[in-house]
Amino acid sequence: MQQLRTSTPPTTAQEVRRWVLDTPAELRGLRASLHEALTGHALAEGEELDDVPERLVLVATELATNALRHGIPPTVVRLLDTEDRFLLDVADHDLSTVPELVEMRLSGSGGRGLQLALAFSLDVGWYATETSKHIWASFPHG
Incomplete structure (x- = not known):
């Protein structure tokens, strides 16, 4: 298995929302709230997302699902902003594991979060603090 590169996101990033x-039941609320933070309006039932918000929300959901399934709660999802991009930072509290890139699996069997982050974002990395492990991805401002 391949490891994700270790790096911190840009220090100029300002937190927009956290x-x-x-529990996984909270993921639906995360998607709706994250969309609102990105676009300024709530996502209506059945509404299509624009390209960047759609990709960011998808990556956030996948990474948060992985953190909830394999990490130690709580999972903390942060939306940060820099001058030219959004940063997504997803953290759990399991310091005993290192994020690894795995081959894509059949739909529904997991393991897609990091692959989707690599495919849809500008940059991806991970880092650890004394209490948590973070995976981050950057996206252009729509």
Whole structure:
């Protein structure tokens, strides 16, 4: 298995919003709230997302799902902003594992979060603090 490169996101990033998740049931609310933070309006039932918000919300959901499934709660999802891009930072509290890139699996069997982050974002990395492990991805401003 291949490891994701270790790096911190740009230090100029300012936090826009933060979500703390304890269960997978909270993912639906994360998607709607994240869309609102990115676009300024709530996502209506059945509404299509624009390209960048759609990709960011998809990556956030996949990474948060992985963190909830394999990490130690709570999972903390942060949306940050720099001059020219959004940063997504997803953290869990399991310091005993290192993010690894795995081959894409059949739909529904997991393991897609990092692959989707690599495919849809400008840059991806991970880092650890004394209490948490973070995976981050950057996206252009729509």
